[in-house]
Amino acid sequence: MVGVALPSIGKELGLEPGALQWIVSGYVLGYGSLLLLGGRMADLLGRRTVLLVALSVFTIASLAGGLSADAGLLIASRFVKGVAAAFTAPAAFSLITTNFEEGPERNKAISIFTTFAASGFSLGLIMSGLMTSLSWRWTFLFSVPLAVLALVLGFFFVPKDRRERGAGHDIPGAVLLAAGMLLLVYTVVSAPGAGWGSLQTILGFVVAAALLAAFVVLELRVRHPLIRFGIFRVASVLRANLTAITLFGSYVSFQFVLTLYLQDVLGWSPLAMALALLPTGLVVVLSAPFTDRLIDRFGSTVLIVIGLGSLSAGYLLFLRLGTAPVYWSDVLPPVVLLGVGFGIGFPAIQVQATTGVHDDEQGLAAGLVQTSSQVGGALALAVTTALIAGGPAGSGAGGSAALAEQLAHYRPGLYLSAGLAVAGLVIAALPRRARRRRAFVTEP
Numbered sequence: 407m408v409g410v411a412l413p414s415i416g417k418e419l420g421l422e423p424g425a426l427q428w429i430v431s432g433y434v435l436g437y438g439s440l441l442l443l444g445g446r447m448a449d450l451l452g453r454r455t456v457l458l459v460a461l462s463v464f465t466i467a468s469l470a471g472g473l474s475a476d477a478g479l480l481i482a483s484r485f486v487k488g489v490a491a492a493f494t495a496p497a498a499f500s501l502i503t504t505n506f507e508e509g510p511e512r513n514k515a516i517s518i519f520t521t522f523a524a525s526g527f528s529l530g531l532i533m534s535g536l537m538t539s540l541s542w543r544w545t546f547l548f549s550v551p552l553a554v555l556a557l558v559l560g561f562f563f564v565p566k567d568r569r570e571r572g573a574g575h576d577i578p579g580a581v582l583l584a585a586g587m588l589l590l591v592y593t594v595v596s597a598p599g600a601g602w603g604s605l606q607t608i609l610g611f612v613v614a615a616a617l618l619a620a621f622v623v624l625e626l627r628v629r630h631p632l633i634r635f636g637i638f639r640v641a642s643v644l645r646a647n648l649t650a651i652t653l654f655g656s657y658v659s660f661q662f663v664l665t666l667y668l669q670d671v672l673g674w675s676p677l678a679m680a681l682a683l684l685p686t687g688l689v690v691v692l693s694a695p696f697t698d699r700l701i702d703r704f705g706s707t708v709l710i711v712i713g714l715g716s717l718s719a720g721y722l723l724f725l726r727l728g729t730a731p732v733y734w735s736d737v738l739p740p741v742v743l744l745g746v747g748f749g750i751g752f753p754a755i756q757v758q759a760t761t762g763v764h765d766d767e768q769g770l771a772a773g774l775v776q777t778s779s780q781v782g783g784a785l786a787l788a789v790t791t792a793l794i795a796g797g798p799a800g801s802g803a804g805g806s807a808a809l810a811e812q813l814a815h816y817r818p819g820l821y822l823s824a825g826l827a828v829a830g831l832v833i834a835a836l837p838r839r840a841r842r843r844r845a846f847v848t849e850p
Contacts, residue, residue: 407534407549408433409661410680411542413669418542419477427791430662431595431784432481436488437495438780439587443580445496445773446632449766453497453504454564460493461560465553472546483546496773501564503760503768513698513757520753521695535680579624579632586617591781594788602792637767642706643774645834646759649710650775651782652830653717653751656823657744658783659790660721663819666794671812672729682737689745690752697753706758707834713751714831720744721824725817729809747827786826793818 471483537544593610720743759775
């Protein structure tokens with residue numbers, strides 16, 4: 407919902423694209439920084455408890471965002487909302503993976519989970535267009551009653567689960583991880599404004615690296631680490647996290663650029679923008695319920711390759727976008743391809759990320775893949791903002807030459823999305839070929 411509302415928020419609060427990105431990045435800062443901690447806390451403190459407490463905070467932050475009177479308070483509420491989501495997301499996902507056995511049963515559950523996520527995406531696009539037509543504030547307030555309903559249903563129907571016994575609480579590790587990730591994500595999302603070569607950015611990366619290095623050293627020495635790094639020895643976990651970075655990074659960059667171009671330059675209304683992207687969510691809704699059967703038959707790697715291939719094709723087709731796009735020929739075909747890519751790629755990545763992982767680390771595995779997604783999105787958004795900063799302002803008017811200049815200014819963002827998707831396709835495909843070569847060599 408927020409993506410479609412960004413231009414309206416920017417106009418009312420007087421925010422340029424460099425500052426406007428913080429409406430998205432504020433959420434990403436809280437979410438991407440603390441997902442690993444949230445996932446591990448769900449394992450340690452109980453997934454149901456973490457889910458309900460964090461969902462309560464999420465609800466209050468949503469209400470505060472809708473009532474915010476200035477940009478600073480709005481961004482702060484987005485940050486708090488992201489922090490809350492960093493605990494709800496891995497707790498919810500690990501509740502699924504621990505209550506359904508690995509294999510067809512879990513694949514089906516994850517496909518249903520994806521269907522609901524896609525339904526929220528589709529509903530969010532439509533409601534954002536409608537709500538933004540009234541006021542952008544309703545794009546924040548609309549989620550409050552839904553969050554309250556989820557909280558009530560969760561209290562009565564989410565099963566109680568056991569806490570991880572005897573694992574201890576690695577408080578120093580939690581502090582180092584949270585501090586390092588917060589500084590890293592903050593440095594990434596603030597780099598376009600401060601300058602990638604500025605002292606602030608360089609020091610930010612150096613200090614963040616030092617904090618994370620100290621965290622790694624501590625985790626290798628403590629008896630009960632917050633994160634067991636041996637989880638990355640599971641090849642599926644590493645592969646899933648890398649492809650998650652490219653999948654989400656490419657789409658966050660794409661939606662940011664396309665939203666600004668269609669609304670600010672071509673003068674499309676928020677509702678027209680929402681309807682233009684709606685087929686993506688609808689295709690995901692229609693395809694996700696059947697993805698578990700495809701995963702059972704062909705395996706998650708094949709589905710990830712097909713999904714990222716479809717995303718790559720969709721982004722490449724968007725490079726044809728001109729100053730007077732015809733929806734049925736220029737926008738709809740790539741939008742459908744993006745829906746196909748997400749519909750089969752997203753659940754396959756989630757399945758792969760938790761395959762071969764013990765139940766007491768399912769929260770950690772869920773937090774890892776979602777952290778990869780958000781850090782990938784934050785990095786891609788920061789780079790995109792740097793690429794399009796300082797260009798010509800658009801107003802939906804002007805001659806063809808002026809529109810062509812504005813389109814050229816936004817086009818590097820589309821190149822970035824396509825490049826990330828293609829990189830993910832390569833990453834997803836190479837391990838599969840490598841595994842076959844090893845099997846061939848070791849067979850007698």
